[in-house]
Each structure stands twice: as structure tokens, then as C-alpha cells.
Amino acid sequence: MIRYCFILSFLWLVASCSSQDDTTPIGVSELPKKPEEPVVVLSDTELMDVVQRETFKYFWDYADADSGGARERFHPSDPNLGKSLVTSGGTGFGLMSILVGIERNYVSRAEAVERLSKILNFLENADRFHGAWPHWMNGTNGNVIPFSNMDNGGDLVETAFLVQGLICIKEYFKTGSSEEKVLSQKADVLWKGVDWQWYTKNENTLYWHWSPSNGFAINMQLQGYNETLIPYVLAAASPDYTISPEVYTNGWASNGGIKSNNVQYGYPLLLKHAGSENYGGPLFWAHYSYLGLNPKGLTDQYVNYWDVNVNHTMINYSYCVANPNGYVDYGKDCWGLTASYTRNNDGGIGYNAHSPSNDTGIISPTAALSSIPYAPEESLAAMRFFYSKKDKLMGPAGFYDAFSPTDNYWVADAYLAIDQGPIVIMIENYRSGLLWRLFMQNEEVQNGLEKLGFSSTP
Template structure:
């Protein structure tokens, strides 16, 4: 199978995850599984990616426009009326049947933002009642409530038991949180919050960049699934797209360098990021440079396909070769919804699960690489344009 055919099939089967693994109950309609091994729990971030995939499926002819419209509208109505929230921020993990808190999950600013980007995407695409329902949900979010006024930063999280904890004090996947926050029509934050997190610079081989704590590739990917940063820079001259290109290449180089230590890591098997592993879910897999000071001991050699495929907009030729390698050489990695979450040759292990956010970043990034569709939809939105303008993004100088 040719490279483009593999990516097309991966995108199609990944969409099936979001279309099939969904709640149909009256109270929880539209909630999507966090992962296929935990059938009772939804991740609101998974829903955000799933909503964003609907326009792709409509334009590709995988579903009808009416079916997509109905799924989008009813899902947003569930979030407006039923999913547990506080001051407009949603619980990260909720029960599939009724949208109530699962475990002792946090009220999450980043996962609320990921959901909101999905709601914004379908709202902008379908218009009408879908858009107005998105606006109802967005207007309810009290962004200043989540700000640590002493540090002028978002708190990291909030639980009923603990209250607020931590801070978004460094760069990671959170850029959408500032765009949404400053553009809010009802409860906005000051644009200075965007400039309050630290931009630490590090280097791996030839690549100098603003790095994230873990160096996990998802931290350089998620906001880019919706926001086209290619041609814009902030008031400090930072172009986040170019930064992610460097981070992706550094990750690729690190994996090549680690081949002597781990059989799974090499030129065509790379992309260290948060994923399932032989020890369970790991959020700390990554590559240097990072605040976590990653060395060979910060990975166990586990590779998730979403690490590379989610970076296809940054290093397309390398990623195309990698996807073909997985398809041709690791057949046990392929299943009902395309590539499973991860594999590890040293441990003779292949994940049995599919994870929503990992499938989602693949769908959106493949589409942006092929057609730019998600970027085209989102970048037209008045709130996105307002947020970028207020923060001070301008066309980047070359």
C-alpha cells in the first residue's frame, strides 16, 4: 500500500473510533470513550477531537451532512445541559451514561479548552443551532476564575477536594487556552497572561527551541491541530510552528541515537509522547531538550504511532516513511481502528487499546497536511481572530 493510502486508511478507521465508541443515552449523548479498554468513562478532550473530525467525515463522504449535524448539535446540547461543570469548566473524565464526574477527576482547564475547540469547529462548520449552542457553552466559561492572580497564570488544575493546584508556568500544549480566554465575550482574561509563562530554551544537536517539561510531542502538537501558526509570530517574535518543527526533528534524532539501547527506536520508528506502555499509561515519555532532562532512562523504548503521525504537518516526508514502516513491518500494531496506541519490541508488547486523543491528533493533523481543512474552518472564526489579535500575533517576518 502506498504512503498516502495508508494515511487515508488510518484517518478513516480512526474516525470510526469517534463515531462508534459513543454514548447514546439521553443524559450522556455524544460522550466519547477515553479509551477502548475502559468502556464506562469518557474524556471531554476525546469529545473535542471527535467533534472536530465530523467536518472531515462529511467532506470525505464517510457520513452524511445531516448525520454530522445531528451528532454535533445533540452532543453540544449534552454539554450545555447535562455534563458536570463548575463555572463553565468541565470535569476531565465523566461517566458515559450521564456526564457526571468519574473517579475523583479534576475540573480541567486544558481539557475544557480541547473540548471547546471541537465545539467551535463544528459550530463554525455547520452554523445555525450548532454555532449558537457553542456560543452558549463558551459564554458560560468564567476564565478569570481559573487564573492565579498573584502569578498572572492559569492554575494547573482544580478538584473539589483540593481546590486549585499548580500553575501553567511553562510552555506546553496550552496555547489555545489563551486564545479562548482573551477572546471570551463574557469572562475574558488579560492578554498579559499569555506572556507570563516561562519560555525556556534548550538544544539537542542542531535544534534549539523553546522546550516543554517532558519533551512529549503532544505538547508541541495539540494547539496546532486547530490554530495555523505557520505564518504568524507573537510580540516577542516567537513562531510556534517553527518551534514545533525543531522539537519534532530533535525527537527524531534522539530516537535514532537511542537505537543501541532500544530496538523499537530508530529512524523509522520514533515519536516519543504520552501513550500506553507495558507499565500502563505514561505521560512523561519524551525527548530532549526538556525540563525533565530526558535521557535514555526517560523512555522504556515504547513508541506510539500518534507521536510521529501527529507531527506530519511539521516533518511530512519523515512521517510518511514512518507510517509506511509501521504498516508494512509491525502488522500486530494494526487493528479495527487503525494503528493501536503503541508498541515495544524490547518488551515483546503491543498495546491492546485505542486512546481517543491519540486517534484524534492523527485525524486532524493528517487533514491539515492534506487539505488544511481544520485550519481553514477554525481560522475564520471571529473569536479565534480576536484572540490572536489581542495577544499580538502578526504575520511573521522571514
């Protein structure tokens, strides 16, 4: 009986609340409706502005406090993680990003010169090994921090990424004020001090590492196709430590063995991607060497590098659209596989070189965003999709490093310098060609390209 009376009372309350009578039931007040916020649709230009500006903060707001260089990583939830761990390659990306910051008015020219002078002073006094910087340095004193047990010396590839930035600094400020000319000259001296010849071991190839305690024990040759084209170009460009063309043809190009006849989704791969010969490697291979080195019309005796990068990008994109593993939301608006943070089996953050041959369901925003020169329509579509989910995907320094749409949009809410830098730089190269223009106008760079048999007609 009690239950029956409760049901009658409940039905009366429902009927009263749903009545068309204007009289408000006793004890019930009308709540004003919250006005709907207008949907703001950004233009492509506005969207690129937002993404560049927010990503730039990684190299400005979250740089190492002592050196001004780029921290290897930044985790907003644990800002002291990796404190004072400065990355040489990421610092090179930061140098180039700061030039973008000047051009886009994120910082004043005077502020930028002050920060850049601080960074170059740090690099001048940091540990070097036959002119090459280590992969990691201590931001407080410039001492090498071992990258692995045997890697406690020079890292030629990371050094090459840094040198790209130094050459852009040299060119940007060479006609500036007296203070800027000093900065330009210091950048020029720093990069010209790298002894590329040493890293050949007197052989016709370049080697990645040398350590004062382990020598060349890691024994890793720089052979393409991967991210290591730029060390060969810079080694040939060096006025004091140049290499012969044979080092390039035998080392990078394997005397023509680098060429590939593989075709995927209608796109010829053109070059054999080391370890990923079917679909191509992670997309950072189309980014790191080409932040300053302009691939437009860049041709050697083997291939046109613009075609290599466009096709690599479109194979990666087409794979994500085909989505053979059936991952949630993979498609025309959500694509991009490259090396980045990843989700471990225990739900924590790890690292993985994602590619179509190693697809674990992790999308890395840098992959699609940094590919904008090669696939502007597809990149902008991804940029817009990522931004539509900015509440989840965007943090204090731009888009977070990686996410899994299949795992209910799990996000690696952290950043890596080598992933954030190409976003700022390659969007700028697409918009204005700034870094490509600075790097390619350098006289030594042009000499090096000519020496290796390159032609360039952007």
C-alpha cells in the first residue's frame, strides 16, 4: 500500500511538471536558459596562427631556464621531470622556431636576440667531441649526459639538426645591428667547428657516434633512406672539414642501392626506407632533414627529394584512410604516424616509432601538421580535426604529443622537443618559406650541394 501511494504521488508530480498550465508548481522555480555560445569557425590562416603560436611556447615559455636551450621533454603534470636535460637537435629546432617567433610577432626582436645569445653562449662552452655536440647536455653546465651506456660523446645527427638552426641564425642576423652581427658570426663559427671528417673513420661513409671512452664502438653508419641526409649535405658544405662525394654516394646512397621500385596506393616509394621498405618509415624522415634544406626541386643522381617526401606522406595518409586495423576515427581528418610518445600496455607513457608497418593505433599530431608543405589539404583537415578536440588534445604548449582515438581518446599529455619544433617550422615554410630561404641562401650550403651533385630549382 505504501509503494502504491508513492507511485500515485510520483505520477502526480510528473503530470504537474509537464502541464501546459503557465502556473509554476509550488517549490519549483524556473531556471533561465543558458544562452548557446556562438560557434567560431577559424579560417585556415587563423588556425595556422593559433597552432604555431601555441606550439612556439614550448621553446620560449618552457625552455631550460639556465641555458635557454630546448628541454628534451616537458610534462605539464610533472614539470621537474627532465629538468636541465637539454637536447642538441631540439635546440636547433628551437633556434629556427624563435626566428618564426620574431616574424610572427610572438616575441620582440630584442627579446629574441637576448635569448639566442644566451643559447649560443651555452653551446660555445658545452662539451663537444671533435666539434660535435652530444645528444643530451646538462643545461646548468653544458656537460654531456649519456644518451645510452655507450653514447656519451658526439652525436653527428643531432649535431646536424642543431647546425641547420645555427646556419639560419647566421643568415637572419648577418646584416642586422652590431649586436646581431656578433650573434650571426658566433653561429657561423660554431657550426664550422664540427669535424665531419673525423666521423668518417677514414672510410667512405659517415658514422653517427664517437665517444672518448668507447670510440666508434656503436658502429652505426648513416645510410639512407631515413632522417640522416642533412649530415651529408653539411659535411660537404664544411669549409675546413669537408667530405668527398664518394662518402655520400657510398654512405648515404649505398652506390645506388638506396633506390626502390615499391609502389603503395599508387604512389612510388622511390627510395628504400630502412626497416620499413613496404610502406615507408615514420613521417619524421620527411621533416627533420628538410627544416632548412628545401626539398622543392632538390635532385641528385638518384631521385627528386620533393617527390620522395610527397609520396612518403601520401602513402602514410592513404594507409590511415584505408585503416586496415579498424581503429576508431582513423581517416581523412585523423591521420599521421611517426615516432612519438605511445601508450604502454599498463596505460603509461612509452615511446615508439609508429608507421604503417608499426601501427599501434597512436596518432601523432606532428606527423600530419609538419607535413603541410607536402599535403596541404590533408594536413589542414587534420589540423582542424585536432583543434575541434582541443579540450582533450591541446595543452599549454600546443597539441600534446600523441593520442589514441581507439582507447577513448587516451592522450599522452606531454611534449617532446623534436616533435614540437617541426610543427612551427614546417607550417612557416609552407606559409612563407622563411627557413628554407635562409638555409638555402647560405654560400657554404650551396657549395656543398654542388659538390655532391645536387641541383635545386624550387
